[in-house]
Amino acid sequence: MGGPNPIIRSGAKVREPFRHRRYWPIPASAPIYRGMSDLGRPIPTHDPLADRIRACRICAERFAATATAHAPRPVVWFRPGARMLVAGQAPGARVHASGRPFTDPSGDRLRDWLGIDEATFYDLSGVAVVPMAFCFPGYNAKKADLPPPPICAHTWHGQVMDALDSVELKILVGGHAHRWHMGRQVSVTRTVANWRDHAPRVFPLPHPSWRNTGWLKKNPWFETELLPVLRARVAEVLS
Numbered sequence: 001m002g003g004p005n006p007i008i009r010s011g012a013k014v015r016e017p018f019r020h021r022r023y024w025p026i027p028a029s030a031p032i033y034r035g036m037s038d039l040g041r042p043i044p045t046h047d048p049l050a051d052r053i054r055a056c057r058i059c060a061e062r063f064a065a066t067a068t069a070h071a072p073r074p075v076v077w078f079r080p081g082a083r084m085l086v087a088g089q090a091p092g093a094r095v096h097a098s099g100r101p102f103t104d105p106s107g108d109r110l111r112d113w114l115g116i117d118e119a120t121f122y123d124l125s126g127v128a129v130v131p132m133a134f135c136f137p138g139y140n141a142k143k144a145d146l147p148p149p150p151i152c153a154h155t156w157h158g159q160v161m162d163a164l165d166s167v168e169l170k171i172l173v174g175g176h177a178h179r180w181h182m183g184r185q186v187s188v189t190r191t192v193a194n195w196r197d198h199a200p201r202v203f204p205l206p207h208p209s210w211r212n213t214g215w216l217k218k219n220p221w222f223e224t225e226l227l228p229v230l231r232a233r234v235a236e237v238l239s
Contacts, residue, residue: 047079047080047163049159049160049163050076050078050079053074053076053134053156053160054074054076055074056072056074056134056155056156057072058072058151058152058155059072059135059149059151059152060072062149063135063136063137063138066137066138066139066140066146067138067139067140067141067143068093068136068138068139070096070136070138072135073096073099073135073136074134074135075091075095075096075099075100075101075131075134075135076134077100077101077122077124077128077129077130078124078128078129078130078160078163079124079128080163080164080165080166081125081166082124082125082126082127082128082164082166082167083126083127083166083167083168083169083237083238084127084128084167084168084169084170084171084234084238085127085128085129085130085164085167085169085170085171086101086102086110086127086128086129086171086173087130087131087132087171087172087173087177087180087181088101088102088129088130088131088173088174088177088207089131089132089133089147089148089173089174089176089177089207090131090132090133090134090135090136090137090147090148090176091131091133091134091135091136092104092106092136092145093136095136096135096136100122101129101131102121102129105210106207106208106209106210107121107208109208110173110205110208113205113208113227113230113231114171114230114231114234115230115231115234115235116234116238120238126238127238128164128167130157130160130164131148131177132148132152132153132157132176132177132180133148133149133152133153134152134156135152137149147176148176153180157180168201168237169200169201169202169203169233169234169237170201170202170203171203171205171230171234172202172203172204172205173205173206173207173208174188174205174206174207175187175188175191175207178191178204181202182198182202182204184204188204188206189206189215189219191204192204192205192206192219192222192226193221195226199229199233200229200233203226203230203233205230206222
């Protein structure tokens with residue numbers, strides 16, 4: 001598509017994006033996201049905790065000071081009763097725009113790892129997606145992704161985990177999720193390599209980002225040994 005690159009707005013602030021990075025912004029006037037069905041229709045929500053998270057603006061000043069100068073937009077995708085938890089890192093720019101978790105190539109790869117399609121992944125009755133930060137953290141001045149602000153997990157995650165008391169399987173995606181859910185301070189490679197110590201209830205995974213394609217090539221056991229067991233377990237839990 002032609003035309004100028006989009007911009008990200010935060011109140012009266014307007015900043016041009018970095019030239020080599022593409023953004024997927026939302027209009028400043030967009031309503032707070034309430035969830036979408038697999039057909040793109042809004043999902044009515046009446047969960048007080050989810051509604052409080054969607055209304056959270058605790059990081060507004062932090063995000064306004066980033067290179068993207070964006071406003072908070074918590075992406076909340078869980079419902080009590082879900083049987084599988086996907087614990088990720090934080091929404092990226094595309095997810096910030098779409099309001100649904102993992103609507104990007106990383107999500108495509110993750111769903112392939114899990115052996116499920118989009119309809120199953122986004123079915124709130126079966127799958128809860130709870131990142132370590134509910135909002136897109138933005139980029140720094142060097143155009144690099146910022147980490148999830150710890151204050152988000154400190155504020156919300158204990159309450160969310162208490163609400164998700166039917167979870168039978170935890171998929172922990174990336175080092176931030178490993179550290180919070182497992183208390184692990186070792187490398188991602190070592191944590192994932194020891195996956196048998198935690199299965200069948202917990203599976204630590206690397207992040208499905210394209211940046212980890214090299215890691216996957218260096219660690220072929222991940223696809224040949226871990227993924228078949230993971231897919232079988234996902235199918236069992238969601239059946």
